[in-house]
Amino acid sequence: MKDAFGAPQSLLILGGTSEIALATARRLIARRTRTVYLAGRPSPALDAAAEHLRSLGADAHAVSFDALDTGSHEEVLGKLFWGYGGHSPERGAEGDIDMVLVAFGVLGDQARDEREPLSAVQVAQVNYTGAVSASLVCANALRRQGHGSLVVLSSVAGERARRGNFIYGSSKAGLDAFAQGLGDSLHGSGVHVMVVRPGFVRTKMTAGLPEAPLATTPEAVAEAIETGLRRHAEMVWVPGALRFVMSALRHVPRALFRRLPV
Numbered sequence: 249m250k251d252a253f254g255a256p257q258s259l260l261i262l263g264g265t266s267e268i269a270l271a272t273a274r275r276l277i278a279r280r281t282r283t284v285y286l287a288g289r290p291s292p293a294l295d296a297a298a299e300h301l302r303s304l305g306a307d308a309h310a311v312s313f314d315a316l317d318t319g320s321h322e323e324v325l326g327k328l329f330w331g332y333g334g335h336s337p338e339r340g341a342e343g344d345i346d347m348v349l350v351a352f353g354v355l356g357d358q359a360r361d362e363r364e365p366l367s368a369v370q371v372a373q374v375n376y377t378g379a380v381s382a383s384l385v386c387a388n389a390l391r392r393q394g395h396g397s398l399v400v401l402s403s404v405a406g407e408r409a410r411r412g413n414f415i416y417g418s419s420k421a422g423l424d425a426f427a428q429g430l431g432d433s434l435h436g437s438g439v440h441v442m443v444v445r446p447g448f449v450r451t452k453m454t455a456g457l458p459e460a461p462l463a464t465t466p467e468a469v470a471e472a473i474e475t476g477l478r479r480h481a482e483m484v485w486v487p488g489a490l491r492f493v494m495s496a497l498r499h500v501p502r503a504l505f506r507r508l509p510v
Contacts, residue, residue: 397442
């Protein structure tokens with residue numbers, strides 16, 4: 249269960265090598281979190297991330313999870329929750345999962361993806377279809393246990409499709425709308441859904457790309473997530489000024505919008 253300040257004692261991360269997710273885990277471990285599941289494709293990086301969190305005092309486990317293998321999501325993720333499917337969880341969990349962080353995603357390569365539709369489809373499948381599947385499995389489990397937070401990493405790129413990244417942006421737009429609707433459907437169930445909309449984040453995924461204005465760091469996003477949990481927020485922008493920037497951009501007439509260097 250969460251403590252009196254809303255800090256989770258247990259955390260499930262979908263996308264266990266995400267720099268934002270790991271920064272969030274470190275921040276929460278420094279407060280109250282003691283059990284962490286890192287779900288992702290098996291790799292030395294995933295194992296190293298779990299070992300690092302154990303060195304910080306957490307009971308951390310690497311869990312094999314593939315966003316594209318939606319047929320396995322219910323079995324793989326369901327086993328981490330008490331009572332899901334009539335069984336106790338695997339891997340030694342000692343109680344309910346207080347927070348799920350949906351943090352996986354791919355940026356893709358816009359130019360290549362426009363030329364190769366199958367590459368574009370994979371971006372959509374990971375960022376949207378995979379996230380919808382995994383989020384619903386976890387949301388249903390959280391609803392059954394009667395409490396918990398589902399935090400979904402969206403992006404400001406989903407606010408308005410821009411020609412420079414409309415494939416990635418459209419996948420995030422779909423995820424954002426889905427997560428907001430899911431939050432509405434879970435209202436009153438004890439389950440809290442929070443959508444996080446970062447701007448350009450300095451990570452390995454964005455290395456080498458031109459840095460956008462108001463660029464931020466994984467640590468700043470993690471701090472915003474923790475603050476949002478404490479405030480029971482439903483939408484978090486990182487940095488906060490992007491709320492106003494994107495609101496203005498959303499209302500720019502299309503003829504003018506097409507002339508912008510975006």
